[in-house]
Amino acid sequence: MSATTDETMTVVASRELDDYSVCFVGIGMPSTAANLAKKMHAPHAVLIYESGTIGAKPTKPPLSIGDGELAETADSVVSVPEIFSYWLQAGRVDVGFLGAAQLDKFGNINTTVVGNYDNPKVRLPGAGGAPEIAASAKETFLILRQSKRAFVEKIDFRTSVGHGDGPGHRAKLGMRGAGPSVIITDIGVLRPEPETGEFILTALHPGRTIKEAKDATGWDLRISPNLTFTEAPTEHELLNLRLLEGATS
Amino acid sequence: MSEFLPLSAAIVNSVHDGDCVALEGFTHLIPYAAGHEIIRQQRKNLTLVRMTPDVLYDQMIGAGSASKLIFSWGGNPGVGSLHRFREAIEQGWPRALEIEEHSHAGMAARYVAGASGLPFGVLRGYAGTDLPKHTSTIANIECPFTGEILTAVPALKPDVGIIHAQQADQHGNIGFWGIQGVQKEAVLSASRNIVTVEEIVDKLDSRTSVTIPSWAINSISVVPNGAHPSYAHGYYERDNVFYTDWEKISHDRAHFLEWIDAHIMQTKDFSEHLSMVNTEATQSRHRSETVHA
Numbered sequence: 001m002s003a004t005t006d007e008t009m010t011v012v013a014s015r016e017l018d019d020y021s022v023c024f025v026g027i028g029m030p031s032t033a034a035n036l037a038k039k040m041h042a043p044h045a046v047l048i049y050e051s052g053t054i055g056a057k058p059t060k061p062p063l064s065i066g067d068g069e070l071a072e073t074a075d076s077v078v079s080v081p082e083i084f085s086y087w088l089q090a091g092r093v094d095v096g097f098l099g100a101a102q103l104d105k106f107g108n109i110n111t112t113v114v115g116n117y118d119n120p121k122v123r124l125p126g127a128g129g130a131p132e133i134a135a136s137a138k139e140t141f142l143i144l145r146q147s148k149r150a151f152v153e154k155i156d157f158r159t160s161v162g163h164g165d166g167p168g169h170r171a172k173l174g175m176r177g178a179g180p181s182v183i184i185t186d187i188g189v190l191r192p193e194p195e196t197g198e199f200i201l202t203a204l205h206p207g208r209t210i211k212e213a214k215d216a217t218g219w220d221l222r223i224s225p226n227l228t229f230t231e232a233p234t235e236h237e238l239l240n241l242r243l244l245e246g247a248t249s
Numbered sequence: 250m251s252e253f254l255p256l257s258a259a260i261v262n263s264v265h266d267g268d269c270v271a272l273e274g275f276t277h278l279i280p281y282a283a284g285h286e287i288i289r290q291q292r293k294n295l296t297l298v299r300m301t302p303d304v305l306y307d308q309m310i311g312a313g314s315a316s317k318l319i320f321s322w323g324g325n326p327g328v329g330s331l332h333r334f335r336e337a338i339e340q341g342w343p344r345a346l347e348i349e350e351h352s353h354a355g356m357a358a359r360y361v362a363g364a365s366g367l368p369f370g371v372l373r374g375y376a377g378t379d380l381p382k383h384t385s386t387i388a389n390i391e392c393p394f395t396g397e398i399l400t401a402v403p404a405l406k407p408d409v410g411i412i413h414a415q416q417a418d419q420h421g422n423i424g425f426w427g428i429q430g431v432q433k434e435a436v437l438s439a440s441r442n443i444v445t446v447e448e449i450v451d452k453l454d455s456r457t458s459v460t461i462p463s464w465a466i467n468s469i470s471v472v473p474n475g476a477h478p479s480y481a482h483g484y485y486e487r488d489n490v491f492y493t494d495w496e497k498i499s500h501d502r503a504h505f506l507e508w509i510d511a512h513i514m515q516t517k518d519f520s521e522h523l524s525m526v527n528t529e530a531t532q533s534r535h536r537s538e539t540v541h542a
């Protein structure tokens with residue numbers, strides 16, 4: 001079995017989630033990756049969706065964050081004010097797992113507009129739960145396909161804060177969580193350099209090249225001196241991913 | 250004390266041009282029937298409030314019911330953009346739409362403050378984001394006890410709060426279960442409220458996780474399947490095909506207006522719209538079977 005680029009991205013992302021961690025999951029690829037992790041190496045991971053479902057165990061990736069199956073399989077279903085205050089804001093979430101439309105080299109993300117806010121070229125859905133997830137989760141994982149349109153020098157709107165303007169900025173803003181620790185793309189993996197807070201390429205997926213990564217990045221992407229290759233998705237991982245995704249249709 | 254009314258009468262009584270109206274539902278129990286009735290009665294200049302404006306608000310915005318939207322996430326969940334919402338913001342069609350944009354945590358805090366009779370809610374939110382530059386209803390506040398800087402957001406106090414629940418009992422208490430969203434807060438923060446329900450029962454289901462007593466409810470209307478194409482836990486599932494089809498229906502203005510006219514303006518009530526949807530779904534299944542045969 002050979003994996004598509006999206007499948008590789010999802011499988012590599014799923015490996016980031018530790019067993020027993022409490023993960024606040026965004027819809028789409030984050031949800032698929034988190035559910036795959038639960039099937040593979042992290043059966044005790046707790047998945048929280050912003051619709052108020054805590055400990056959801058869906059058998060298929062939900063189409064929306066409020067699908068009935070999330071409530072049916074959850075340990076607890078609470079109101080939206082409660083999920084954001086008692087559970088997220090109070091610091092009970094280990095990992096926020098998010099997607100984005102645009103991000104910059106500090107992992108700040110935009111899901112609001114392309115172009116000018118008052119006269120936008122493209123109006124995107126907006127913030128949703130992301131600003132507070134990005135602020136309050138102990139760390140965040142970002143997953144999105146790498147392209148010059150998405151990985152930009154300057155995002156058009158700062159919807160959610162990553163490492164802000166660089167080291168120390170989050171602390172100055174009073175944020176409790178450490179911010180984004182990894183960006184998983186269809187080309188490889190980026191992690192922040194501790195001294196600068198800037199995301200650099202730390203791993204490539206099998207068969208991908210540094211040139212591809214640089215060409216798909218709007219800032220001058222730096223390469224880790226310890227660059228590695230990710231392990232290709234195993235048959236077992238792919239089978240489980242396809243079972244999960246097959247269940248959606 | 251709550252009163253049982255036909256939905257059309259409840260909307261006539263409670264929703265007026267220029268009102269601030271919150272129709273809440275977080276994917277689950279979205280009060281579609283009530284929203285359609287507001288379009289059918291051609292209410293104008295509404296300020297619509299909702300955390301997650303989705304297809305229902307796309308319909309209301311495209312039909313010209315709203316002049317302002319207070320929200321935190323506008324999209325067709327799992328499908329993509331809301332074309333009517335986008336065109337209103339990007340091109341001012343069918344009319345300019347003022348927006349007041351928040352995050353989910355901020356909207357939740359605003360509803361809780363409204364339901365609690367407080368002037369504002371407090372949260373750790375929005376820090377470092379661009380939202381406060383564009384939204385005047387976000388401000389810093391210093392904690393009087395610790396000196397910590399937090400964020401204040403004003404209470405939401407809609408004129409009308411509208412939700413859909415699974416059940417009402419004979420006394421007019423309403424109950425729902427499954428994903429609860431901010432429906433309780435939407436009802437209790439509003440000056441008036443309307444609840445549509447699937448049915449009236451002798452005793453609320455034992456799964457009921459939220460009960461709002463009769464004396465806190467103004468009017469109840471029985472509308473079976475009134476949350477379609479969203480779902481009512483224990484009654485019917487989400488019609489994901491409709492959400493996917495909405496992408497095509499809403500993509501261009503003419504097609505959208507035709508749909509609104511046929512499904513809302515030319516129907517007498519929600520049940521007539523639902524039977525049209527069923528007929529269309531059957532026809533489309535037949536067509537695809539013929540194509541594949």
